[in-house]
Amino acid sequence: MVEAGSGRFERIQVAPAYQLVAEAIEREVVSGRLLPGEPVGTEAELVRQFGVNRSTVREGIRALEEGGFIQRGPDRRLYACLPRYNRLSSRMSRALILHEVTFRELFSVALALEVASAEQAVEHITDEMLDRLEENQRESEDAAAAGDAARLSEADGAFHHLVAKASGNRVLLLSREPASLLFFPTTEMICRRVPEGPGRMITAHRHVIDALRARDLEQARLWMSRHLYDWRRGFERAGRDLDEPVERIYARSLPPGLSD
Amino acid sequence: MVEAGSGRFERIQVAPAYQLVAEAIEREVVSGRLLPGEPVGTEAELVRQFGVNRSTVREGIRALEEGGFIQRGPDRRLYACLPRYNRLSSRMSRALILHEVTFRELFSVALALEVASAEQAVEHITDEMLDRLEENQRESEDAAAAGDAARLSEADGAFHHLVAKASGNRVLLLSREPASLLFFPTTEMICRRVPEGPGRMITAHRHVIDALRARDLEQARLWMSRHLYDWRRGFERAGRDLDEPVERIYARSLPPGLSD
DNA sequence: TGGATTGACTTTGTCCGACAAAGTCACCTA
DNA sequence: TAGGTGACTTTGTCGGACAAAGTCAATCCA
Numbered sequence: 001m002v003e004a005g006s007g008r009f010e011r012i013q014v015a016p017a018y019q020l021v022a023e024a025i026e027r028e029v030v031s032g033r034l035l036p037g038e039p040v041g042t043e044a045e046l047v048r049q050f051g052v053n054r055s056t057v058r059e060g061i062r063a064l065e066e067g068g069f070i071q072r073g074p075d076r077r078l079y080a081c082l083p084r085y086n087r088l089s090s091r092m093s094r095a096l097i098l099h100e101v102t103f104r105e106l107f108s109v110a111l112a113l114e115v116a117s118a119e120q121a122v123e124h125i126t127d128e129m130l131d132r133l134e135e136n137q138r139e140s141e142d143a144a145a146a147g148d149a150a151r152l153s154e155a156d157g158a159f160h161h162l163v164a165k166a167s168g169n170r171v172l173l174l175s176r177e178p179a180s181l182l183f184f185p186t187t188e189m190i191c192r193r194v195p196e197g198p199g200r201m202i203t204a205h206r207h208v209i210d211a212l213r214a215r216d217l218e219q220a221r222l223w224m225s226r227h228l229y230d231w232r233r234g235f236e237r238a239g240r241d242l243d244e245p246v247e248r249i250y251a252r253s254l255p256p257g258l259s260d
Numbered sequence: 261m262v263e264a265g266s267g268r269f270e271r272i273q274v275a276p277a278y279q280l281v282a283e284a285i286e287r288e289v290v291s292g293r294l295l296p297g298e299p300v301g302t303e304a305e306l307v308r309q310f311g312v313n314r315s316t317v318r319e320g321i322r323a324l325e326e327g328g329f330i331q332r333g334p335d336r337r338l339y340a341c342l343p344r345y346n347r348l349s350s351r352m353s354r355a356l357i358l359h360e361v362t363f364r365e366l367f368s369v370a371l372a373l374e375v376a377s378a379e380q381a382v383e384h385i386t387d388e389m390l391d392r393l394e395e396n397q398r399e400s401e402d403a404a405a406a407g408d409a410a411r412l413s414e415a416d417g418a419f420h421h422l423v424a425k426a427s428g429n430r431v432l433l434l435s436r437e438p439a440s441l442l443f444f445p446t447t448e449m450i451c452r453r454v455p456e457g458p459g460r461m462i463t464a465h466r467h468v469i470d471a472l473r474a475r476d477l478e479q480a481r482l483w484m485s486r487h488l489y490d491w492r493r494g495f496e497r498a499g500r501d502l503d504e505p506v507e508r509i510y511a512r513s514l515p516p517g518l519s520d
Numbered sequence: 521t522g523g524a525t526t527g528a529c530t531t532t533g534t535c536c537g538a539c540a541a542a543g544t545c546a547c548c549t550a
Numbered sequence: 551t552a553g554g555t556g557a558c559t560t561t562g563t564c565g566g567a568c569a570a571a572g573t574c575a576a577t578c579c580a
Contacts, residue, residue: 016561016562016563017562017563018322018562018563022326029358030354030357030358036358042530042531042532043531043532044530044531052563052564053563053564053565054564054565055315055562055563055564055565056562056563056564058319058532058533059318059319059322059562059563060322062278062319062320062322062323062326063322063323063325063326064326065323066282066322066323066324066326066327067326067327067351068351068355072532075531075571075572075573076531076532076533076571076572077531077532077572082355082358082359083351083354083355083358088348088351088352088355091327091328091343091348092348092352092434094290094343095328095342095343095348095434096430096431096434097290098289098290098296098342098343099342099430101430101431105429105430105431105432106431108376108380108429108431108432109373109376109429109431109432109435111376112372112373112375112376113369113372113373113435115372116368116369116371116372120368169365169368169369170356170359170361170365171356171361171365171366171368171369171438171439172365172368172369174352174355174356174438175369175373175435175438175439178431178434178435179431179435276532276533276534277533277534278533278534302559302560302561303560303561304559304560312534312535313534313535313536314535314536315533315534315535315536316533316534316535318561318562319533319534332561334543335542335543335544335560336542336543336560336561336562337543337560337561
């Protein structure tokens with residue numbers, strides 16, 4: 001075993017060539033010299049530029065692809081791209097599951113971020129977003145009338161996403177996603193097991209939308225947090241323990257409608 | 261050009277073999293069948309198990325490595341591991357920079373999450389964490405006395421990290437990191453340019469620590485938010501515009517002391 | 521003439537084999 | 551017994567190879 005730091009010289013760190021390739025490309029993207037959507041070049045070109053073997057280039061590419069900084073187009077060519085929110089979010093969600101976080105931990109964060117979303121949406125909401133919220137509300141009512149718990153919980157997820165989007169704060173939109181991805185699936189169970197659940201949900205949504213339309217900060221804050229506490233209560237009434245780790249569900253796919 | 265969906269049959273989607281390899285391994289880790297720390301096996305073993313070429317296995321491995329689900333040990337062998345918080349956080353931070361988010365967006369989220377951290381820390385803080393906060397406070401005072409803006413801002417970053425850790429909420433710890441990584445570097449500039457900055461910071465930290473020790477929710481909330489608003493004000497007084505995109509800084513490395 | 525077909529060319533996905541560097545481990549000797 | 555030695559293992563890199571699939575332009579037939 002060679003002991004690091006035992007001698008006069010520092011250990012020479014040779015990073016593998018594929019890492020250097022990956023870092024070089026990533027630096028181009030992050031620095032803005034390579035803009036999202038622009039082609040990165042073919043593998044052969046990269047081989048020429050870096051002076052390494054194609055296998056090595058491909059290893060570097062693979063790492064970057066996973067990181068989301070480059071993507072294969074439909075023609076399989078390489079393009080620079082912005083890391084997608086949902087990609088990062090779902091990765092974080094899986095990390096959270098692995099760390100066996102509890103519903104209570106998720107709830108606290110969701111509460112803070114959803115209320116912040118509502119607050120900021122009061123200031124920034126547009127007529128178009130209000131229309132989309134109304135449309136979402138109709139969908140929720142339909143689903144509730146039909147007793148379709150799956151559709152209703154999906155609509156609820158979309159509702160919160162829309163409010164966050166209406167806040168105009170992209171950091172918020174990103175930050176709330178990982179927790180919400182783990183959080184909202186439980187809604188379905190609650191809707192099915194707690195009779196008054198759907199009704200209270202729709203009422204709360206209604207009040208939030210009205211508050212946003214009226215630019216009423218207090219009401220928006222109030223009803224959003226009521227909505228969330230309802231939810232936690234529903235979770236408990238469905239017989240679950242707040243301090244139990246979120247289950248290991250392999251949720252790779254995202255709910256539809258969260259593509260941006 | 262073959263038109264997708266033009267015929268009677270759906271287009272057959274063949275995922276590349278390296279993706280299948282990556283997904284298979286990732287599933288093992290996420291499902292818990294392969295526990296963090298356990299060796300994944302050598303490349304040769306994986307070649308046997310999957311029945312593909314070593315190059316293909318390596319491409320799959322590369323992708324997973326970037327995702328953080330497996331890691332090379334010091335002996336270069338493969339081990340399953342939990343995706344590290346900081347890895348994901350720094351990736352998110354870079355994504356935020358690429359999306360050219362503004363200081364204002366970052367600030368709103370940081371405010372919500374830091375205050376939530378303080379609130380929850382009131383309930384969960386331990387004597388050990390209080391000691392570490394006191395130690396941090398001494399470090400801050402030293403740095404301020406020495407007029408060392410870099411050390412002071414680093415201590416401030418560590419302070420907020422400690423408070424989040426004291427909250428006992430891992431989701432919170434994770435959620436606040438991406439924004440804070442982009443946020444706290446500006447502290448140094450503020451400390452240098454705004455004369456009363458360091459003094460106000462230390463006063464605020466003092467009050468937060470005292471409030472946590474006394475389990476005083478109101479005071480903790482109050483001083484943490486004061487601290488943040490001070491900060492935003494410092495940013496403005498340093499002549500920066502809140503709505504200007506955060507610069508493109510290639511910040512791969514994390515500040516020290518955030519390793520967990 | 522115009523649209524479909526064909527075929528050359530490019531690019532990616534996969535595979536094979538090879539070798540050097542570096543780590544591991546058992547063995548052997550002073 | 552401590553430490554050096556050498557065989558073995560494993561990874562990092564390279565070269566070449568071929569099939570599948572996309573691109574593009576020339577060609578052919580109605």
